[in-house]
Amino acid sequence: MAEVAPKSVLYCKICSWPPEYCEFGSSFKRCQAWLQENNEDLYNQLYSNANLSNQLSSLSIEKEAKLSADLEKKQAKEEAKAEKELAKKLMSKITIKRIERNKRKHIISISGMEVLEMDLKKICKTFANKFATGSTVQKNAEGKNDILIQGDVSDEAKEIIEKLLTEQGLKDVKIEQVDDKKIKKKQAAQTQTK
Amino acid sequence: MFKKFSKEEIHSRSNIKSSVQRGLKANFVSLYPNIEQAIDLVIPKKSQVILIKCEDKIQLYSVDKSDEDGENREIVMFQHFNDDLVPTLTTIHKFPEAFPRVQVDRGAIKFVLGGANIMCPGLTSPGAKLPDENIEEGKIVTVYAEGKEHALAVGKLLMSTDDIKSKNKGHGVELIHYLGDGLWNYHD
Numbered sequence: 394m395a396e397v398a399p400k401s402v403l404y405c406k407i408c409s410w411p412p413e414y415c416e417f418g419s420s421f422k423r424c425q426a427w428l429q430e431n432n433e434d435l436y437n438q439l440y441s442n443a444n445l446s447n448q449l450s451s452l453s454i455e456k457e458a459k460l461s462a463d464l465e466k467k468q469a470k471e472e473a474k475a476e477k478e479l480a481k482k483l484m485s486k487i488t489i490k491r492i493e494r495n496k497r498k499h500i501i502s503i504s505g506m507e508v509l510e511m512d513l514k515k516i517c518k519t520f521a522n523k524f525a526t527g528s529t530v531q532k533n534a535e536g537k538n539d540i541l542i543q544g545d546v547s548d549e550a551k552e553i554i555e556k557l558l559t560e561q562g563l564k565d566v567k568i569e570q571v572d573d574k575k576i577k578k579k580q581a582a583q584t585q586t587k
Numbered sequence: 588m589f590k591k592f593s594k595e596e597i598h599s600r601s602n603i604k605s606s607v608q609r610g611l612k613a614n615f616v617s618l619y620p621n622i623e624q625a626i627d628l629v630i631p632k633k634s635q636v637i638l639i640k641c642e643d644k645i646q647l648y649s650v651d652k653s654d655e656d657g658e659n660r661e662i663v664m665f666q667h668f669n670d671d672l673v674p675t676l677t678t679i680h681k682f683p684e685a686f687p688r689v690q691v692d693r694g695a696i697k698f699v700l701g702g703a704n705i706m707c708p709g710l711t712s713p714g715a716k717l718p719d720e721n722i723e724e725g726k727i728v729t730v731y732a733e734g735k736e737h738a739l740a741v742g743k744l745l746m747s748t749d750d751i752k753s754k755n756k757g758h759g760v761e762l763i764h765y766l767g768d769g770l771w772n773y774h775d
């Protein structure tokens with residue numbers, strides 16, 4: 394073994410498997426879409442018609458047909474489920490709230506991050522490192538986890554979240570930036586005019 | 588082994604001594620001689636291996652990850668009780684040439700991904716492949732699939748590969764770790 398360098402393997406960001414196995418997973422359509430966007434060469438290699446015929450197996454035609462029919466049924470079922478979930482996810486919204494602590498200090502509260510299905514503590518660490526500041530996870534009134542970041546970093550946080558969403562094929566999820574102070578003022582103004 | 592594995596099954600984590608770490612590497616090389624030249628890439632000399640003890644006498648070995656993509660540590664191998672050390676799929680994907688391999692036909696892929704043991708016919712059909720040279724019963728083998736490049740599982744031979752060829756009946760490989768199981772989905 395002269396060659397000792399580790400082989401680098403691309404993993405599907407949707408199902409985590411090497412993309413050649415996505416066809417056996419429960420999110421095949423989303424996996425394909427992700428691969429097409431993130432690695433077109435491999436996408437063409439795996440899914441171009443010429444190569445599909447290469448993948449024909451040695452199984453008898455009837456057996457193969459039955460297997461793929463079974464698999465398709467299962468996939469269709471699971472994909473319908475996954476699509477429903479995805480639609481729900483895409484409807485959700487991430488809110489980045491800028492809260493004024495005092496005249497010069499701000500804190501950023503991010504809610505709706507559960508759509509990413511990632512370890513929030515890890516995301517916190519990323520923020521803390523990127524912004525050289527403190528960041529923590531906190532349960533909000535609805536029992537969901539918010540991320541709190543010290544400092545006025547709303548725009549920067551938005552950029553990072555956008556990147557994470559794109560990586561997961563969720564770039565249609567809306568990110569809303571709000572300013573807590575202004576809301577209060579507006580509300581106050583409204584109550585005054587009443 | 589890891590069908591239902593999750594964080595809850597972890598009992599303890601501890602740094603292992605450097606002498607134990609050297610022993611671990613020697614042990615791994617003795618089981619898989621072809622990894623010898625790459626063993627310092629699997630467990631770098633300056634790294635600190637963490638032993639993660641889990642339910643059912645399962646021990647995971649984790650090291651600092653060399654390639655930077657947000658995650659800090661990676662399980663590189665594991666062991667059940669005193670059985671042979673087994674490379675994780677991430678290690679196998681990096682060093683595919685280092686481990687003995689068998690290949691299942693396309694029809695068996697979805698069963699393997701479901702965590703089932705591999706039946707002999709799935710290892711002897713036209714799409715499958717077994718090495719010419721016999722591998723003894725009890726040895727760890729990496730599992731590949733017809734038309735695919737990367738391993739999808741690792742398991743233990745329940746009979747020698749010669750017996751699988753000649754008997755061609757019953758379970759041939761006990762599945763230990765596969766794409767999508769609890770260990771694959773666990774991130775240290």
Ligand SMILES: [Zn+2]
Pocket residue numbers: 405406407408409410412414415418424425
């Ligand atoms: Zn996938």
